[in-house]
Amino acid sequence: MALLVAVIFVSTSCATILGGRRTAYQKTKPLAGQPQRELRWGFLVTDILLGCPVCLVVDFATGAIYQPVKK
Secondary structure, X not given: OHHHHHHHHHHOOHHHHHOOOOOHHHHOOOOOOOOOXXXXXXXXXHHXXXXXXXXXXXXXXXXXXXXXXXX
């Protein structure tokens, strides 16, 4: 049971869970010369305030921490 709770805690993060569907733009790293993706600052601050560095890693790895394409 403790292992299950640990796995759930480690694998969750704010932007990944609450950020909605991730777009291809968020998942794809920009090439050289392309503009950089903008962060979702609210989710970044929340992950930091929760004191969960693993959450930050998950958000950045999934691309959920980045803003979707602006229209």
